[in-house]
């Protein structure tokens with residue numbers, strides 16, 4: 001039992017003793033301090049800290065009302081009971097009004113223990129009421145200042161009105177209390193009421209249970225915010241039905257956006273927004289399941305932008321990226337809903353055509369691609385044109401699993417590339433063997449230089465009117481240890497694709513200069529040597545320095561070196577090309593435009609290039625004597641060369657008729673089997689030594 005601390009204000013020791021005895025009798029275990037002056041009273045009040053005060057009404061130097069006044073002012077929670085022999089009824093009532101809890105007449109002290117218990121009980125209850133009030137205030141305040149939007153809904157009233165919202169709710173939604181109180185709790189969904197999760201909440205309210213849902217809500221300004229709403233039932237009415245629900249909203253807009261961004265990153269290509277390899281894999285898996293279940297045919301198309309590296313190297317990566325984005329957009333326009341366009345590598349796209357039921361409908365897509373890609377891309381001052389190579393494989397004909405189908409579409413794409421690019425190929429069984437062949441060649445090519453397997457052949461170039469050999473074209477060959485002599489047509493494009501063309505091209509340049517210089521040192525009449533440059537060499541920043549170093553190292557005079565470039569290599573970035581070619585020209589090196597007539601040349605630009613000669617492509621020469629179109633083109637190129645005050649050279653001259661035609665039309669130089677095939681250096685020496693070419697070409701040419 002707790003020891004009760006009693007402060008007794010009493011001047012009569014006898015009465016004090018009587019009080020103590022009565023307390024003991026009543027079973028009150030207590031510690032009593034007895035005072036009879038104000039001074040002692042104040043002292044014990046603060047030092048003794050009594051649980052209750054029993055006070056006489058009138059004392060010689062002090063009085064009970066004063067004692068009550070002091071305690072109410074200083075420690076109002078301590079219960080105060082008057083114990084008096086003289087207190088009249090009126091005074092007693094007055095003392096109760098002033099805050100005393102009870103009064104006991106000394107003649108009836110037996111009531112004292114009960115009065116003390118009642119007083120303490122009341123104090124305790126008052127304390128507990130007070131604490132509850134404080135807690136309520138605290139909770140209200142906590143909800144009010146909480147950063148989590150909270151609302152209370154009266155679900156028993158018609159229309160289920162909101163009866164409370166906190167400040168965070170106002171802040172997040174933009175609605176004020178006045179605008180919200182009384183409205184149905186789902187007004188935040190606006191017109192977007194067709195949300196599956198809403199049904200969950202309705203059901204929970206029906207059952208009187210708790211629930212949560214992710215909802216699309218709209219702020220007062222109309223902007224969307226996604227929230228996770230937790231609804232909990234509070235207070236049940238006398239019928240046993242839940243009357244109120246408290247709802248707590250977590251704004252998860254940012255989490256959702258983050259999740260969506262992660263999902264996008266995992267499934268979509270960041271540059272183009274197209275599906276990435278991951279998502280494509282999923283869609284193909286799905287297409288296979290569907291195909292196996294319903295027998296539905298579908299097609300996979302591998303699409304590769306031709307010579308994309310060239311665009312990237314010459315125009316820079318940002319233009320390259322822009323091009324990829326535009327291609328992606330155009331490809332997306334070529335397919336139907338249900339098809340997938342994915343970007344799976346730098347310039348590699350894959351289409352999964354599930355809505356095409358036949359090869360004919362796939363052809364329609366191919367036609368659309370052709371039209372879309374045929375339109376110029378407005379990326380540079382001069383619009384850029386690109387082509388693409390496409391390989392296609394269909395389920396179930398070309399593969400009954402994803403790996404096989406993809407590999408076969410890839411093989412078909414390589415075939416399209418090998419066929420000169422800018423075309424499409426449907427997969428055929430033999431293509432895999434071809435692809436294997438290409439990969440093996442590609443692998444061997446990496447070692448060709450270090451194993452010294454490349455060689456140069458030289459094809460003489462003849463002055464049309466003097467019959468003299470005035471130059472030779474260096475043409476590379478690959479002396480493969482097991483496959484024999486491989487012509488450039490079979491490995492130059494591979495070398496261009498994987499970048500090997502840079503070291504190979506440099507080797508060709510050096511070797512051609514060395515051989516030509518050696519011929520001169522050996523006493524042969526100096527002639528120029530023409531070396532083919534690839535597009536990738538041309539965009540190398542170090543090209544001018546490389547050419548100049550090789551000339552210095554081989555000691556060959558620059559006027560004996562000619563670099564052959566094609567129209568397409570310089571026309572898509574004219575200003576840079578003019579600047580580069582001018583630098584090469586300043587070295588004293590000659591420049592010729594190879595395959596002239598097969599590409600697109602702007603005459604306005606042509607004038608600005610420091611070109612020494614135009615080389616008429618052999619495709620025009622072949623039927624020059626029989627096909628009027630070829631004759632006209634060749635004649636026009638020669639005339640153009642005259643107008644531009646540059647020379648013309650015809651390649652692929654095989655017959656006397658061709659030769660005669662070219663001579664009659666004023667072509668300056670010729671090159672072709674009529675005079676000589678490309679020769680190894682030793683054979684060339686013999687050719688040059690015998691110098692069999694005469695001005696009377698027809699009979700002389702036929703002599704060897």
Ligand SMILES: Nc1nc2c(ncn2[C@@H]2O[C@H](COP(=O)(O)O[C@H]3[C@@H](O)[C@H](n4cnc5c(=O)[nH]c(N)nc54)O[C@@H]3COP(=O)(O)O)[C@@H](O)[C@H]2O)c(=O)[nH]1
Pocket residue numbers: 459473474475476487488489492505508532533534594595618651652653654671672673674678
């Ligand atoms: N970037 C580099 N490209 C090179 C290099 N060496 C060659 N090449 C390119 O490969 C293409 C094929 O060359 P090649 O098989 O050597 O064919 C050349 C001649 O042999 C052939 N030619 C010559 N005269 C005739 C003829 O009378 N008839 C006939 N049918 N063919 C003939 O023409 C090719 C020369 O073409 P061109 O270069 O356009 O003058 C070829 O395109 C080369 O460019 C290299 O080192 N680097």
